[in-house]
Amino acid sequence: MHPTSDANQRIARISAHLQPSNFQMEESSGLSRENCRAKGGAPGFKVAILGAAGGIGQPLAMLMKMNPLVSVLHLYDVVNTPGVTSDISHMDTGAVVRGFLGQQQLEDALTGMDLVIIPAGVPRKPGMTRDDLFNINAGIVKTLCEGIAKCCPNAIVNLISNPVNSTVPIAAEVFKKAGTFDPKRLLGVTMLDVVRANTFVAEVLGLDPREVDVPVVGGHAGVTILPLLSQVKPPCSFTPEEIDYLTARIQNGGTEVVEAKAGAGSATLSMAYAAVKFADTCLRGLRGDAGVIQCAYVFSQVTELPFFASKVRLGRTGAEEIYPLGPLNEYERAGLEKAKKELASSIQKGISFIRK
Numbered sequence: 599m600h601p602t603s604d605a606n607q608r609i610a611r612i613s614a615h616l617q618p619s620n621f622q623m624e625e626s627s628g629l630s631r632e633n634c635r636a637k638g639g640a641p642g643f644k645v646a647i648l649g650a651a652g653g654i655g656q657p658l659a660m661l662m663k664m665n666p667l668v669s670v671l672h673l674y675d676v677v678n679t680p681g682v683t684s685d686i687s688h689m690d691t692g693a694v695v696r697g698f699l700g701q702q703q704l705e706d707a708l709t710g711m712d713l714v715i716i717p718a719g720v721p722r723k724p725g726m727t728r729d730d731l732f733n734i735n736a737g738i739v740k741t742l743c744e745g746i747a748k749c750c751p752n753a754i755v756n757l758i759s760n761p762v763n764s765t766v767p768i769a770a771e772v773f774k775k776a777g778t779f780d781p782k783r784l785l786g787v788t789m790l791d792v793v794r795a796n797t798f799v800a801e802v803l804g805l806d807p808r809e810v811d812v813p814v815v816g817g818h819a820g821v822t823i824l825p826l827l828s829q830v831k832p833p834c835s836f837t838p839e840e841i842d843y844l845t846a847r848i849q850n851g852g853t854e855v856v857e858a859k860a861g862a863g864s865a866t867l868s869m870a871y872a873a874v875k876f877a878d879t880c881l882r883g884l885r886g887d888a889g890v891i892q893c894a895y896v897f898s899q900v901t902e903l904p905f906f907a908s909k910v911r912l913g914r915t916g917a918e919e920i921y922p923l924g925p926l927n928e929y930e931r932a933g934l935e936k937a938k939k940e941l942a943s944s945i946q947k948g949i950s951f952i953r954k
């Protein structure tokens with residue numbers, strides 16, 4: 599049996615696309631769209647990851663490829679997206695994966711997206727604070743948000759890049775400048791604090807972490823991370839020693855990982871898990887599911903500060919409702935005052951970076 603000349607031509611076309619020099623970043627399969635038999639995508643949401651080749655970006659891309667709510671997954675980075683895209687595109691899940699490399703492909707990566715997740719930027723090394731990342735990451739976030747304002751101004755944005763307490767105000771200022779700011783659509787990702795809090799509280803109580811829900815409010819750095827242990831579900835009580843231990847461990851969870859990695863970066867795997875958990879919450883909200891509630895760092899009137907993390911209800915247009923903090927005990931009220939002081943200056947630093 600000899601292949602027909604049509605089949606020969608098709609195989610030749612596919613082989614040509616698989617040569618690295620001819621790699622089509624827009625089509626990760628190596629087969630250009632017009633040569634595929636299946637034309638349409640599955641129903642679902644279009645999601646872009648900016649910083650997709652990084653320590654968080656790669657496992658995040660893999661987990662988003664497994665999410666049945668995602669129909670199209672765009673992977674953007676300034677390095678290494680061809681390899682990551684090729685690799686992930688072989689997973690036999692529904693989402694179509696496309697890779698985009700370098701600034702000149704940013705607009706293509708963003709056009710038409712429903713949700714943009716941003717883990718782009720440098721991570722901490724031992725001895726650094728998240729604020730030490732400001733000088734590099736502020737400019738990265740600014741450029742990426744300018745692209746979002748131009749190409750997908752209605753997308754929900756999940757901002758992971760540190761220092762989150764300042765990068766979210768930076769994003770807001772970029773969107774305001776472009777006339778596209780919708781406070782409901784800009785969400786700083788503080789989910790890892792909640793994930794850690796659930797884990798550490800469950801350890802202390804001897805429970806399954808999946809049964810525990812700890813609200814964590816404020817921001818995402820040191821004392822601005824404020825776990826509300828008086829509001830843990832299921833209802834429980836802690837000794838003063840347990841409260842001190844848990845508060846310190848939750849606030850220093852990031853530093854614990856940075857030190858354990860000893861110069862090789864910060865949390866990536868637990869962060870990818872948390873980012874996917876949070877992105878899934880946003881997508882379920884976009885789909886119109888009822889009662890989708892999670893903590894996030896958002897434009898807020900819960901305190902006198904313009905940005906604050908608290909529980910929000912996610913809906914078709916983003917964070918549609920922001921819940922008040924609820925009753926705080928004396929320990930939490932003192933923590934809130936400390937958190938607000940540090941947050942105020944981090945927020946101002948972000949705003950000034952764009953307004954300067």
Ligand SMILES: NC(=O)c1ccc[n+]([C@@H]2O[C@H](COP(=O)([O-])OP(=O)(O)OC[C@H]3O[C@@H](n4cnc5c(N)ncnc54)[C@H](O)[C@@H]3O)[C@@H](O)[C@H]2O)c1
Pocket residue numbers: 648649650651652653654655674675676677717718719720721722731735738741742757758759760761762787788789790791818863864865866869
């Ligand atoms: N919000 C949180 O809870 C949380 C948790 C962990 C890490 N982080 C932060 O996430 C960020 C990324 O961490 P990581 O461990 O993945 O770092 P990483 O260095 O492993 O990956 C970052 C990726 O961003 C890419 N990048 C750099 N500049 C870019 C640009 N202009 N456009 C697109 N991509 C660009 C890099 O090429 C790299 O692939 C850090 O700022 C880190 O502090 C936040």
Ligand SMILES: O=C(O)C[C@H](O)C(=O)O
Pocket residue numbers: 721722728760790851852853855856864865
């Ligand atoms: O601690 C870091 O620098 C990364 C991240 O913010 C975290 O909480 O793990």
